[in-house]
Amino acid sequence: MRLLEQEDRAGIWSRTSGGRKASLLLSKSAGRHKRRASIIGHGFLLTITSLSAVAILFIFYFIFRDALPFFQLRGLTEFFSSSRWYPSGEPSEFGALAIFAGSGLVTLGAVMVSVPLGIAASICLSDVLPFHLRQMAKPVIEILAAIPSVAYGFFALVVLAPMLQEQGGQILSIVVYVVGLPLLFLGATVLGDLFSQRLAGTHRGLIRISTTALLVGLGLLALALLGRRLTGLEISSGTNALNVSLILGIMALPTVVSVSEDALQAVGRELREGSYALGATRAETMMKVVLPAASSGILAAVILGVMRAIGETMVVWMASGNAAQIPHPWYNYLEPIRTLTATIAGDMGEADHVTGSARYHVLFAMAACLLLISFFSNLASETVRRRAMRKTQGT
Amino acid sequence: MRLRTRKLLDRSFSGLGFLSIGFMAASLLVILAPIFGRGMGAAVFQGTIEHRRLMMEKFHRGDRDMIEAELDQVRAARAPVYDMIAAFKEEPQRLSFGDRIQRRKSMREVEDLVVELLGPLPGKKRPILIRDQYGETRWDQAKVKLGRLLYIEEYDYSDRAQMGRKILVPREQKFRGTSLQPLFAYVEENMEQMFLPRTTFYWRFLFDRSLDAHFFGGIGPEVLGTLYLTIMAMIFAIPMGIIAAIYLVEYAGDSSGIQLLRTCISSLAGVPSIVFGLFGLAFFLNTLSISESKSVLAGSLTLALLVLPTVIRASEEAIRAVPHTYREAALSLGAGKWWTVVTVILPAALPGILTSIVISMGRAAGETAPIIFTAAVSVGQPLKFWETISQPTPALSWNIYNLATEHEAVDEIRHIQYGMVLTLVLLVLLLNITAIVLRARISKKLRG
Numbered sequence: 001m002r003l004l005e006q007e008d009r010a011g012i013w014s015r016t017s018g019g020r021k022a023s024l025l026l027s028k029s030a031g032r033h034k035r036r037a038s039i040i041g042h043g044f045l046l047t048i049t050s051l052s053a054v055a056i057l058f059i060f061y062f063i064f065r066d067a068l069p070f071f072q073l074r075g076l077t078e079f080f081s082s083s084r085w086y087p088s089g090e091p092s093e094f095g096a097l098a099i100f101a102g103s104g105l106v107t108l109g110a111v112m113v114s115v116p117l118g119i120a121a122s123i124c125l126s127d128v129l130p131f132h133l134r135q136m137a138k139p140v141i142e143i144l145a146a147i148p149s150v151a152y153g154f155f156a157l158v159v160l161a162p163m164l165q166e167q168g169g170q171i172l173s174i175v176v177y178v179v180g181l182p183l184l185f186l187g188a189t190v191l192g193d194l195f196s197q198r199l200a201g202t203h204r205g206l207i208r209i210s211t212t213a214l215l216v217g218l219g220l221l222a223l224a225l226l227g228r229r230l231t232g233l234e235i236s237s238g239t240n241a242l243n244v245s246l247i248l249g250i251m252a253l254p255t256v257v258s259v260s261e262d263a264l265q266a267v268g269r270e271l272r273e274g275s276y277a278l279g280a281t282r283a284e285t286m287m288k289v290v291l292p293a294a295s296s297g298i299l300a301a302v303i304l305g306v307m308r309a310i311g312e313t314m315v316v317w318m319a320s321g322n323a324a325q326i327p328h329p330w331y332n333y334l335e336p337i338r339t340l341t342a343t344i345a346g347d348m349g350e351a352d353h354v355t356g357s358a359r360y361h362v363l364f365a366m367a368a369c370l371l372l373i374s375f376f377s378n379l380a381s382e383t384v385r386r387r388a389m390r391k392t393q394g395t
Numbered sequence: 396m397r398l399r400t401r402k403l404l405d406r407s408f409s410g411l412g413f414l415s416i417g418f419m420a421a422s423l424l425v426i427l428a429p430i431f432g433r434g435m436g437a438a439v440f441q442g443t444i445e446h447r448r449l450m451m452e453k454f455h456r457g458d459r460d461m462i463e464a465e466l467d468q469v470r471a472a473r474a475p476v477y478d479m480i481a482a483f484k485e486e487p488q489r490l491s492f493g494d495r496i497q498r499r500k501s502m503r504e505v506e507d508l509v510v511e512l513l514g515p516l517p518g519k520k521r522p523i524l525i526r527d528q529y530g531e532t533r534w535d536q537a538k539v540k541l542g543r544l545l546y547i548e549e550y551d552y553s554d555r556a557q558m559g560r561k562i563l564v565p566r567e568q569k570f571r572g573t574s575l576q577p578l579f580a581y582v583e584e585n586m587e588q589m590f591l592p593r594t595t596f597y598w599r600f601l602f603d604r605s606l607d608a609h610f611f612g613g614i615g616p617e618v619l620g621t622l623y624l625t626i627m628a629m630i631f632a633i634p635m636g637i638i639a640a641i642y643l644v645e646y647a648g649d650s651s652g653i654q655l656l657r658t659c660i661s662s663l664a665g666v667p668s669i670v671f672g673l674f675g676l677a678f679f680l681n682t683l684s685i686s687e688s689k690s691v692l693a694g695s696l697t698l699a700l701l702v703l704p705t706v707i708r709a710s711e712e713a714i715r716a717v718p719h720t721y722r723e724a725a726l727s728l729g730a731g732k733w734w735t736v737v738t739v740i741l742p743a744a745l746p747g748i749l750t751s752i753v754i755s756m757g758r759a760a761g762e763t764a765p766i767i768f769t770a771a772v773s774v775g776q777p778l779k780f781w782e783t784i785s786q787p788t789p790a791l792s793w794n795i796y797n798l799a800t801e802h803e804a805v806d807e808i809r810h811i812q813y814g815m816v817l818t819l820v821l822l823v824l825l826l827n828i829t830a831i832v833l834r835a836r837i838s839k840k841l842r843g
Contacts, residue, residue, distance in 0.1 A: 038732075038733075041733060042646060045638060045641065045642035045646055046642060046646075046647075048635055048638040048639055048642070049638070049639040049642045049643060049647075049656060050656065051635065052635055052636075052639050052660060052663070052703050052704075052707065053655075053656045053659035053660055053663075054659075055663055055700050055703070056659045056660075056662050056663045056666070057659070058674070058678060059663075059666060059670065059671075059674045062674055062677040062678045062682070063670065063673060063674060063677070065677070066673075066677055116415075117415040117418055117419075118415070120411045120412045120414070120415040121412060121415040121416045121418075121419060123412050124409070124411075124412025124413060124415065124416055125412075125416070128409050128412050128413070129412075129416075137416050137420075139831055140416075140419055140420050140423055141419065142827060142831065143423060143824065143827060144419060144422070144423050146754070146757050146758075146761075146823050146824065146826075146827040147426065147427075147761075147820060147823065147824075148760070148761025148762070148763070148792060148819055148820070148823055149761065149762075149763065149764075150761065150763045150792045150793075150795050150796055150816075150819070151426075151430065151761070151795070151816050151819060151820050152426070153796070154430075154795055154796075154799055154812065154816050155426050155429070155430070157799055157800070158799060158809070158812070159429050182407070186403070186404070186407055189400060189403060190396075190400060190404065193396055193397055193400040194396065197396065250419075250422050250426075253419060257419075281401055281402065281404070281405035282405055282408070282409065283401075283404050283405040283408035283409075284401070284405070286408070287408075307665055307667075310667070311665075311666075311667025311668065311669070311670075312667075313667070313668060313669040313763070313764040314763050314764065314792075314796060317796070318796060318799065318800060341667060341669045341764070344669050344672075344673065345669055345672075345764060345767055348673075348676075348767070348768055363673070364673060364677070367669070367670045367673045370667050370669070370670055371666060371667075371670050374662075374665045374666055374667055374670075375662055375665070375666075377665065378661060378662050378664075378665035379658070379662070382658065382661060
């Protein structure tokens with residue numbers, strides 16, 4: 001590189017103090033030097049850049065190299081179809097179905113927490129909040145994203161789990177009331193309105209009020225029943241799928257919010273203004289115009305959120321209970337589960353001494369599955385995002 | 396739909412947005428509040444005389460004469476307790492054989508609890524483990540132990556439908572009419588005299604080595620290990636990241652090869668952290684064998700790979716944000732391309748690049764999964780700098796996990812766990828706040 005700059009200066013120097021011919025052009029050999037230096041420099045930069053790209057190939061190679069012996073030793077069927085996980089038993093069994101199910105369950109739970117809240121928050125950030133409030137909300141999201149996962153895991157294990165175990169029923173019923181009551185009144189009003197709209201006549205107002213009241217009454221009854229059932233619920237272990245899903249959902253929120261906010265901002269003013277000009281409210285504009293236009297960007301956000309949840313190790317390792325079982329029934333979030341990441345982290349300590357055995361290689365097989373999942377999710381989100389970009393640029 | 400309903404829907408829609416932002420803020424608060432509240436307790440607490448004795452004997456701190464005087468006071472206050480125990484042992488007991496065995500068992504329980512509370516009985520040989528050499532060093536835990544001495548926990552299973560209900564039975568009942576009975580009231584009344592609690596600010600918590608597997612002492616080796624890992628990871632990641640970013644922005648075109656390169660880098664960003672850990676084990680340790688066992692070097696190389704995509708992406712953005720006019724001005728003055736990059740673009744993009752570095756540092760400091768198999772051990776001495784090439788180290792993130800789940804007395808060292816979490820969170824938050832402030836500066840500068 002220094003060669004290059006010397007060439008530069010040499011050119012200028014010969015021009016100013018040479019005296020005879022003030023030529024801006026370099027001599028032939030200097031030009032050749034310069035070109036060579038530029039090629040070498042270019043090559044150097046490219047090498048460093050490719051090194052960081054080659055890392056992913058290395059990761060693939062080394063994970064799969066150690067994963068293949070497992071499949072050679074034990075075949076595919078047991079791993080993917082049995083849910084009996086006894087790696088240190090005699091004879092050992094390596095059925096990972098329950099562990100896959102655990103990962104899936106927790107990820108689903110995290111998505112159910114993070115996607116609705118994340119999209120609502122991103123709409124609020126991009127279209128509702130005034131500028132100075134947005135500037136205050138941004139650091140909250142950044143700090144939420146920055147807290148180390150082990151701190152989240154510690155919170156889940158030491159604070160949340162005992163709380164769920166002791167007052168789980170009450171907490172759940174309070175959540176149901178807090179979420180349910182506003183939803184109930186809103187839903188009843190809208191349904192009553194829609195219902196009375198179909199009927200023509202003088203008694204429309206009366207019908208609307210009575211339907212709404214009826215719906216509210218029914219809903220309150222249902223809520224009260226549900227709440228009472230939940231209050232009596234005993235949660236046998238606080239370290240369960242619900243706990244982990246909640247925390248993973250909170251951890252995935254910043255990703256979902258920031259990516260979908262970018263997608264919403266990319267939609268542009270014109271569509272929004274067109275919709276407002278037609279008399280739509282903000283909610284209608286967002287739901288019927290902006291969200292559909294930003295749908296692929298939001299899909300990318302959801303995929304990234306899923307990846308965050310599925311690849312997370314410390315929280316699930318500390319607070320999921322680590323029981324390799326499929327909950328019964330499968331949607332029972334109050335039972336402990338075990339995930340792929342936690343199994344790798346937890347079992348490697350023991351499998352480390354038996355390098356070369358199926359017990360060691362099965363963990364690499366799991367890592368390979370995780371790697372494939374994350375790789376394809378990443379490709380999918382890239383493709384979706386690229387398509388979104390092309391779409392918004394097109395309009 | 397009626398206009399009023401539409402307006403209601405619109406309002407509740409906005410409300411939902413506010414609520415979800417509120418939820419995020421609330422969860423941040425709920426998570427950080429106990430960490431800050433109880434984490435401070437690791438350094439600021441009511442320390443008993445046992446704490447001061449420990450500090451004097453193990454770290455040679457404190458005023459020796461004063462502590463000796465206090466110890467004399469405390470011994471005087473404790474003497475009746477030991478007298479009562481001795482008297483009870485001497486006491487003739489007219490009991491049946493079975494009752495006598497029962498009573499002896501209860502006696503031994505009381506003795507053990509007293510030893511846990513006050514430290515070893517006088518005149519006994521000094522125990523080997525440090526945890527047995529001292530009584531309770533913290534006043535809050537002394538009170539918990541006192542509760543255990545005064546009451547027996549029993550479970551009531553009379554209601555079969557419910558789980559067992561906990562009831563507390565005064566231990567005194569078991570010793571009614573013996574010379575041990577007054578012990579309980581005496582201990583309860585004279586706790587202060589026996590411990591002389593005093594508000595202690597143990598700021599050396601951050602730098603002290605731990606004693607006896609974190610029963611006492613500080614978290615110095617962990618803090619140092621985290622710093623080593625983070626700084627070494629950044630030493631590897633920063634040059635590579637910035638060079639790659641320069642190449643991608645300034646030199647690379649948009650050919651399909653470059654597209655592939657970009658896809659590779661973004662895939663690297665999506666790889667789960669535990670997979671990085673396994674890769675580090677399989678590549679750096681098992682294949683390259685850069686060290687015999689786990690080492691800081693292997694761990695920081697793994698961490699460097701983990702943060703590399705973040706550094707590249709953020710530096711790319713920072714370089715791209717430099718206005719085009721800068722480039723054109725430099726080129727028109729006769730500077731070469733490389734010269735332009737080094738003297739004009741990099742300085743202009745430096746604050747942005749710094750922001751990305753600071754954020755990645757926070758990420759590297761907090762990651763646990765990649766260092767489990769490559770660098771972390773649960774107990775260790777602080778390393779010298781040259782030992783990092785071959786030695787593993789304790790680190791904050793790993794030890795939080797380890798102490799919270801695998802330690803033999805998880806409940807008794809909660810304060811140390813909280814202290815570690817707080818230290819780690821503070822470290823990461825400080826880095827992130829630096830980044831936020833830096834960014835605010837940049838945007839102000841760009842706006843003029």
